[in-house]
Amino acid sequence: MKKIAIDMDEVMADFSSKHLRLFNQRFQDTLTIEDLQGTRLRQLRPHLANEITAIIDEDNFFRDLDVVEGSQEVIRELSKDYEIYITTAAMEHPTSFHGKYEWLCEHFSFISPMNYVFCGDKSIINADYLIDDNARNFAGFRGQGLLFTAPHNRDVTGYTRVNNWYEVLEFFKNDIR
């Protein structure tokens, strides 16, 4: 069975909405997701870069993120024909371990924890496909990368792009298993 590796943040879990909401609350700002198109919060507000990172490092930041639309039904569908692995870059934020683990158990209970991978550099991942919003993770990856659209990657070119989970399903309908 072919393996599909799937990133969490911005792909399965809606990271930006909560991050932006907490940032606006704490710093009396009024940024929107539209403002993040083609950029990142820390680039828009560089003088608050440390505070922006600190929000992510708070205990349980990752525990209650919203589930990205379509991810549950499409991943469940793909899991019939592919081995699904969740490959998330957790090592930059070790406080995220438990929140991420519990979030996956709650929202994707049909995937075994034995298929969770908390890593840093994703060139260590042995899969046929990697669905990720960070194109840098495709460097050194041995399979095919699918760039999942997120505000920050809007202008990134040179990769097969999927705009949402329904496009992911469409892509794999044409795949030779």
Next chain:
Amino acid sequence: MKKIAIDMDEVMADFSSKHLRLFNQRFQDTLTIEDLQGTRLRQLRPHLANEITAIIDEDNFFRDLDVVEGSQEVIRELSKDYEIYITTAAMEHPTSFHGKYEWLCEHFSFISPMNYVFCGDKSIINADYLIDDNARNFAGFRGQGLLFTAPHNRDVTGYTRVNNWYEVLEFFKNDIR
């Protein structure tokens, strides 16, 4: 650069000694490492299987394990010619995440946390070599497995075996990079 993936427990970290010491203390037993040759604690004392697992799940069990002799100097030496990744099956014991992370940062500070991989099924690992005490992790692994001797695997055959870290160094001296 070729990649070497290295397991933690029984390979870098002396898991059995602490586990056995705590077990003996709590259950007034007198088992020794010799008794574990070719078997496991839960096979020797099956009526205490749940208690044996519970010891591992205690917070900080993994935080103060002893470092396996030779691992620091040999891994540091190998890191000059190979990319080193630490690939540990943490998903069966999620309480181990922080202890394992901090232990690695303390004892192997020359390896970037970006090269830590906390996983379950190791067939997801893309490396040229995997040094591991559990032969089951070589099933589906795309590279070469090196079975690191531990009490429980004494009778396992069919793999390239390394008895200690100095034998690991010797093995890689003959490797074509």
